[in-house]
Amino acid sequence: MKRSNRKILIGVLIIGLAVGFLIVRGISTTSAYYLTVAELKESPTGLNLGAEETVRVGGDVVADSIAYDQQALRLAFELRDQQNPAATIRVSYAGPKPDAFEPDVEVLAEGIYRRGDNLFAADNLLVKCPSKYSSEEGSK
Amino acid sequence: MVVFGNLSQFAALAFSLLALVLTLLGVMRNDARLARGGARALLSAAAFTTLASIALAGLFLSDNFQVEYVASYSDRALPIFYKLTAFWAGQKGSLLFWAWTLSFCAVLTVYSNRRDADPRTTSYVYLVLAGTLSFFLFLLCAVTSPFELLSFTPADGQGLNPMLQNPGMVFHPPTLFLGYVGFTVPFAYAVAAMVTGRSDAGWIRKARVWNVLSWIFLTIGIILGGQWAYVELGWGGFWAWDPVENASFIPWLASTAFIHTAIIQERRGIMKVWNMVLILLTFTLCIFGTYLVRSGVLQSVHDFGATGLGGYFLAFTIVTLLGGIYLIAESYHDLKTPHVLESYLSRESTFLFNNVILLALAFATLFGTVFPIISEAFTGNKVTVGPAFFNMVNTPLFLLLLLITGICPLIGWRKASASNLRRNFLRPAIFGLVVLALLLGFGIRHPYALIAFSLCGFVAATIVLEFVAALRSRDKQSGESFWSAGPKLLWRLRRRYGGHLVHFGLVLMVVGITGSTAFKQQAQGTLKRGETLQVGRYELRYDDFNVYNKFNRTIYGAQLSVFNGGEPLGILETQRRVYVNAEQPTTEVALRTTLRDDLYVTMPGIGRNEEITLKAAVNPLLVWGWIGGALMVVGGVVAIIPERKRRIAS
Numbered sequence: 001m002k003r004s005n006r007k008i009l010i011g012v013l014i015i016g017l018a019v020g021f022l023i024v025r026g027i028s029t030t031s032a033y034y035l036t037v038a039e040l041k042e043s044p045t046g047l048n049l050g051a052e053e054t055v056r057v058g059g060d061v062v063a064d065s066i067a068y069d070q071q072a073l074r075l076a077f078e079l080r081d082q083q084n085p086a087a088t089i090r091v092s093y094a095g096p097k098p099d100a101f102e103p104d105v106e107v108l109a110e111g112i113y114r115r116g117d118n119l120f121a122a123d124n125l126l127v128k129c130p131s132k133y134s135s136e137e138g139s140k
Numbered sequence: 141m142v143v144f145g146n147l148s149q150f151a152a153l154a155f156s157l158l159a160l161v162l163t164l165l166g167v168m169r170n171d172a173r174l175a176r177g178g179a180r181a182l183l184s185a186a187a188f189t190t191l192a193s194i195a196l197a198g199l200f201l202s203d204n205f206q207v208e209y210v211a212s213y214s215d216r217a218l219p220i221f222y223k224l225t226a227f228w229a230g231q232k233g234s235l236l237f238w239a240w241t242l243s244f245c246a247v248l249t250v251y252s253n254r255r256d257a258d259p260r261t262t263s264y265v266y267l268v269l270a271g272t273l274s275f276f277l278f279l280l281c282a283v284t285s286p287f288e289l290l291s292f293t294p295a296d297g298q299g300l301n302p303m304l305q306n307p308g309m310v311f312h313p314p315t316l317f318l319g320y321v322g323f324t325v326p327f328a329y330a331v332a333a334m335v336t337g338r339s340d341a342g343w344i345r346k347a348r349v350w351n352v353l354s355w356i357f358l359t360i361g362i363i364l365g366g367q368w369a370y371v372e373l374g375w376g377g378f379w380a381w382d383p384v385e386n387a388s389f390i391p392w393l394a395s396t397a398f399i400h401t402a403i404i405q406e407r408r409g410i411m412k413v414w415n416m417v418l419i420l421l422t423f424t425l426c427i428f429g430t431y432l433v434r435s436g437v438l439q440s441v442h443d444f445g446a447t448g449l450g451g452y453f454l455a456f457t458i459v460t461l462l463g464g465i466y467l468i469a470e471s472y473h474d475l476k477t478p479h480v481l482e483s484y485l486s487r488e489s490t491f492l493f494n495n496v497i498l499l500a501l502a503f504a505t506l507f508g509t510v511f512p513i514i515s516e517a518f519t520g521n522k523v524t525v526g527p528a529f530f531n532m533v534n535t536p537l538f539l540l541l542l543l544i545t546g547i548c549p550l551i552g553w554r555k556a557s558a559s560n561l562r563r564n565f566l567r568p569a570i571f572g573l574v575v576l577a578l579l580l581g582f583g584i585r586h587p588y589a590l591i592a593f594s595l596c597g598f599v600a601a602t603i604v605l606e607f608v609a610a611l612r613s614r615d616k617q618s619g620e621s622f623w624s625a626g627p628k629l630l631w632r633l634r635r636r637y638g639g640h641l642v643h644f645g646l647v648l649m650v651v652g653i654t655g656s657t658a659f660k661q662q663a664q665g666t667l668k669r670g671e672t673l674q675v676g677r678y679e680l681r682y683d684d685f686n687v688y689n690k691f692n693r694t695i696y697g698a699q700l701s702v703f704n705g706g707e708p709l710g711i712l713e714t715q716r717r718v719y720v721n722a723e724q725p726t727t728e729v730a731l732r733t734t735l736r737d738d739l740y741v742t743m744p745g746i747g748r749n750e751e752i753t754l755k756a757a758v759n760p761l762l763v764w765g766w767i768g769g770a771l772m773v774v775g776g777v778v779a780i781i782p783e784r785k786r787r788i789a790s
Contacts, residue, residue: 007484008484008489008492011484011489011493012492012493012496015493015496015497015500015540016496016500018536019500019503019504019533019537022532022533022536022537023504023507023508023533025532026504026508026525026528026529026532026533027511027525027529029528029532030525030526030528030529030532031511031515031523031525031529032523032524032525032526033521033522033523033524034512034522034523034524035521035522056524070666070745070747070751070753071666071751073665073666073753095664096664096744096745096753096755097744097745098744099374099724099725099726099727099744100724102724110526
């Protein structure tokens, strides 16, 4: 092999290794479990959640549990599991209530779960838009 | 109209399949007449796809709500302009639009080959186009037809999602589709070149033009998408590394890589295999992206839901990928080139590194996007990565790419000498260091921002200095004035300077992205009338509150006076809108854009006594990102306007 080609190959290898390193580091420091409410409560075996580990949890907003303080911008509500409605957690979120946040909508919360209080401190809240296009009329 | 649309759709499929059969027979029997017949069938398929599209547009305009698709995405109150754009608001219409653009590309291809001397090559090109078109038309006719009827006629439609009633959303989907669809043509040329063994420079020139054209549309689509997210979604950003965004970004990266190495193949006749791989990758990634987006396997804010189309797109992806790999393996001996790179200090090698980094970016982005699927398959737990992952991995790669963007045009072909390097690099490097020193002097310590801005200075300096030097040497020959010669030079060497314009646009874009992410300032609060909120250098005073109706919406608007250190700058209105037919209010961003920064205000809440909750942000330099994006598009256009005479290689 020509020497210049070897040097180029070495350069490519270095970039490849750097990318591999970045990906591995990225996954290990930024990835988070995506769980349902029931999974979060049970914390399945093999899933060692640290006390301060950020997770994402998805579920439906319990209808009459919403408390919003507009002055202080604090939102509190309960989230229930989509398959198993008996499993619920309390969620608190510091920030304005998102646009589409309503009773029974599907919500994705990102934050830390305090098992002792059954309280999920969310620092990010995403509302999955209910697809209004598949409402009753359309499915008749 | 419904019957007409349905018939047109089926006729289009029939002609498309006919084109497939004719071209297939044509290449098997080596009969030019069959190939010409195939081209004609392809044109007919295009005509009928156009008729089907006209029919659907007509159904929207005439408020025919018995058609399920029209009832789902339009209503009587919708302004007529948005009735037309509701065409591609949903999946079925998007597919029809996709098929229509593909058929349009096929027409252009047939037209551009009308005097081609080699019917064998064109037959294969038409074969691939007819195959892809048939796939889309099949989905339309058999799986998800936009002309499907409801069993009753609703009094009114369900309306267009308010978030889609925005000019950015009008052009974002069609440009993105044009980008996706356009990549079919270079892929078709690549297949033809491999099968016929005519992998010479001729096909790569055609493939390049189509590729750049599609790249331009994809770029426009991505930028408009970002702009739409910024002004419409109200979360303050323009890019969230959402799977759907990534699905458009990944093929963009692969296509950018091809644009660069295609130049090497044209100039030096090397890297033929690699270019085939890139074309195949770009095309497959477009289809695979569609699969990811439409199959519902990933969580996304673009909620298309599980639509039953995923399987078809996955199958199509696998078939193309395997077919492509087989063809490349079969024609490997024809494609293999004896040339090697003479030196690692050469323009060729910088192109190579540019490719490696672009593909690394593509890989990292793809990996992060599908990571939830991978982790669930291997561990049983769904583990997701968010924007933090993409920013962490991609930012250093981008900065490296930016560095190479600066180095590449300065370095000679084949082998650069040390003196050549010193001569060309000294001044840009000094300029980059001056930028760094200035920023440090102003007290900026954000590491990525420092690196990014210095590199921007370096790259901008290389581009400007190269142009000035070229002008000077021309100046001496012609005696023309500096200013009149500039545009002429740019026009005469438009392929080169088009590329440089794209690079300059990229620099501006990096400036915008870095400024607005590294130095963003935010504030939020709930205000009574007369109270103020401070954000960055601005002060917002809540003056007045109004409720009024306009078109198909009720607007709740809050008037805010903007001050900068006591000096009044004018009035902004931030709104919440309730559209007819929509249950939820939407936020309308109030935006004050200057070259220095954007003031971005939303109103997430209105209380009983008209006290309002405000979220405000100052995004420094953000507008430069949009200007840079526009410049990238302009540069791309400049670069593909054909040059009359091919320049002698220097």
